[in-house]
Amino acid sequence: AQSVTQLDSHVSVSEGTPVLLRCNYSSSYSPSLFWYVQHPNKGLQLLLKYTSAATLVKGINGFEAEFKKSETSFHLTKPSAHMSDAAEYFCVVTLNDYKLSFGAGTTVTVRA
Amino acid sequence: KAGVTQTPRYLIKTRGQQVTLSCSPISGHRSVSWYQQTPGQGLQFLFEYFSETQRNKGNFPGRFSGRQFSNSRSEMNVSTLELGDSALYLCASAVTTPNTGELFFGEGSRLTVL
Numbered sequence: 001a002q003s004v005t006q007l008d009s010h011v012s013v014s015e016g017t018p019v020l021l022r023c024n025y026s027s028s029y030s031p032s033l034f035w036y037v038q039h040p041n042k043g044l045q046l047l048l049k050y051t052s053a054a055t056l057v058k059g060i061n062g063f064e065a066e067f068k069k070s071e072t073s074f075h076l077t078k079p080s081a082h083m084s085d086a087a088e089y090f091c092v093v094t095l096n097d098y099k100l101s102f103g104a105g106t107t108v109t110v111r112a
Numbered sequence: 113k114a115g116v117t118q119t120p121r122y123l124i125k126t127r128g129q130q131v132t133l134s135c136s137p138i139s140g141h142r143s144v145s146w147y148q149q150t151p152g153q154g155l156q157f158l159f160e161y162f163s164e165t166q167r168n169k170g171n172f173p174g175r176f177s178g179r180q181f182s183n184s185r186s187e188m189n190v191s192t193l194e195l196g197d198s199a200l201y202l203c204a205s206a207v208t209t210p211n212t213g214e215l216f217f218g219e220g221s222r223l224t225v226l
Contacts, residue, residue, distance in 0.1 A: 043217030099168045102155035
């Protein structure tokens with residue numbers, strides 16, 4: 001069975017400082033992994049995806065994530081947070097071709 | 113290119129009633145998935161349709177059902193509403209399958225059950 005755990009329910013950072021959102025997964029095979037972002041009262045938007053190519057994945061808005069098989073992790077980072085990054089972030093793993101499993105989400109607050 | 117459109121955006125129902133939610137996917141997308149989002153349970157998969165066929169279903173009671181039409185538009189229905197059905201219901205479309213690429217989400221239908 002596959003599942004995903006987001007290690008922080010809430011992260012607070014100052015504008016201009018780095019952001020780290022942690023995600024661990026469990027999978028019986030090499031999964032596809034994604035990070036999605038949800039701004040208030042909006043649907044989810046794909047930030048980036050890992051599908052067994054390069055282990056360092058670059059996404060939109062300056063975000064990137066590194067797939068580490070040995071640690072079963074897929075942490076999301078951004079070097080410098082912006083006020084517009086305040087949102088909820090979801091780590092997602094594929095369960096099969098048609099079904100995804102979402103982490104519980106991490107709410108990011110950015111302080112001016 | 114129009115995005116995923118969900119209607120209605122907000123609705124209020126009472127216990128025991130039923131509700132139908134609609135989702136129009138992006139043109140050319142044939143896969144439509146439905147998710148329930150609540151503060152307590154997070155995002156939970158309801159079902160996925162492709163070419164009018166349900167390919168996968170989550171762990172929800174039979175009160176939750178769905179269908180997809182030949183134009184790929186999809187509807188989900190919840191019968192005999194319970195207070196716990198209050199949630200944001202999200203629809204997502206993909207070209208063929210959810211896991212191979214980008215899922216495009218609508219803004220959701222927020223259901224309140226009184």
